[in-house]
Amino acid sequence: MTHTSTMTPTQRLSDAGVSIWLDDLSRERIQSGSLKELIKTRNVVGVTTNPTIFAAALAHGESYAEQIKDLAGTGTSAADAVFEITTTDVALASDILRPIFVQTQGFDGRVSIECAPVNAHRADATIAEAKALWSRIDRHNVMIKIPATAAGLEAITAVIGAGISVNVTLIFSLDRYREVIAAYLAGLERAKRAGLDLSSIHSVASFFVSRLDTEIDRRLDAIGTDEAHALRGQAGIANARLAYEVYQESFTDQRAQGLIAAGANEQRPLWASTGVKDPTRPDTMYVVELAASDVVNTMPERTLEATHDHASVRGDTITGSYPAAVKILDRIAAIGISYAGVTDYLEAEGLNKFRASWNDLLQTVRLALEAAK
Template identity: 60%
Template sequence: MTTNKALTDLADAGVSIWLDDLSRERLESGNLADLIETKGVVGVTTNPSIFQAALADGEAYAAQVADLAAADSGVDDAVFAMTTDDVRAACDLFTPLYERTDGVDGRVSIEVDPRLARDTAATVDQAQALHAAVDRPNVLIKIPATVEGLPAITATLAEGISVNVTLIFSLERYRAVMNAFLTGLEQAKEAGRDLSTIHSVASFFVSRVDTEIDKRLDVLGTEEAKALKGKAGIANARLAYQAYEEVFSSARWETLAAAGARPQRPLWASTGVKDPAYPDTMYVTELVAPGTVNTMPEKTLDAVADHGVVTGDTVTDHYGDAAAVLDALEGLGISYSDVVDQLEREGVEKFEKSWAELLDGVTAALERAR
């Protein structure tokens, strides 16, 4: 494990450091193994944009593309095979960590096809297919927190499959996600499943909230508006942790915990700073709280290792401040509900676009190989 002070302090404060990236090149070069050893990385998340970028590197996948072309695989089957192979290899790399942490960390996430984000039944079917194809106990299946995704989350967990719930922007939706999680565990318990083997994280997006709200504050241009820039994302996440503490101290949760259930950990996603005017470590050092995950792009991980200052819990004493930020934004006419609804739509659209580019790239590669 790392001897870097900032990263060690982060882990000691209860934050699991996950890398928000995966590629075959990382796996084959030993880069990911090195990050586990030197930077304290204990998990990996992927998404359609990450796979699109990874598979754009034709050289790393050339041999498999040739085999798939020779087998006359269609593009969807080819993408499924390549992505699940990468995730399986990463799961194997993390197996010792997974075993050492009793299944809490050493986790690798793979997302359902983003085109299914509004289709509950198809999402459940693909979650099961991905879980079976990767065939490793430390895989997490990513399901978006759309309205249609909520019952899919419940159904997947009820089958004993561990889930990473993604694309959460609003506090209201986050509460619905936690309810879907608890309902899934209740159904799994009724079916006689071992609850201790079912894990979940809830990926609450951070920087994108600031990007959208800062745009609206810039339009207003007042001193009051300027003073609120860069504050909404962290405030929103801190209030999410307050909701997490409330739900996971409830009688409903205690009943499940007594049966062996593990809590669904909050995961801070989109933690790379988009505005260069802000400290490049702020979505890490300002969101330190026990029992959380922070999934970082490598650039952010390097910044924290280089000059991050971790001072312990920076969340639980700031609920009042966080609520005041969101109230002030509403007072300026910036609608919280409008912002989070827009961000969810754009999040799904972004992943759909990346997936389309991925399919186009793999189609062209298959044709060249043939």
């Protein structure tokens, strides 16, 4: 056991039961050894990606030149080239994380890749793409990201039912989160009926944190009263803490326990969007205030480095916080801000942002293919 005085904050966070996943990936990070270094020195045990991350990687990435040249030579379309490039990155990262996957018996060592956001409202297209990604990458430690839209719920059940591990993304509201858990359990029941090994199916539910604060703070500022000002920066943490309560309740009920007895895994909560947007707040706020056992915190590198450098990790900061969290959300509702209005808006905005990034990614690859011909 490392002596506490020499233990890093990221080690303390891991010891509190938080799995640290890096919210970033690029070919350069893989080839330079940066990912291996973060695993070794920053307690990173997983990776998440999304269209925005890949768009940034491709826009500044010389390391893709050779693959793009090969793809241009075979006349590959931009959409197919994006599929090849991103699945290559995820397969390479999965291989780097495989020792953790083996050591933790599938709990960690995971890499997530997102279905195209253009299909977010089409269950059939999302199911087909999830299966294509899973098959192409061909690594058991991959998770396919499916957004928690109404159509996404149907896709989650079908994809889990086919034995594929899923990272459910873009969750903002507690009601939608309950629906996500139900979709996961329905998928497990389908997999069980098909005779699949439930222990090999894993899932996380990605609850977005800072975006809720950004939008609610904007609405609080518009109200402009002292009471409104006093509530700024509190909604995101309160909402996520109540999500953890939903997780605890949902996986102790009879339906979930029956599946767990048959070998199934709990769907763990994952805190996404944990970079602090407001510079007046502590840059590790969404890390230290959301620590508890069996959660994942996926961090952009900047947040990861801040956490490693100076986070004051206090162990479990969620359990027992539920009554206070309810009060915060109740006070926000009482001054006229609709929780459902905010969460519906954020889901639509999140999909629009990912669609825009997806289009940027396609355009970047399209131009690169033309230049390589």
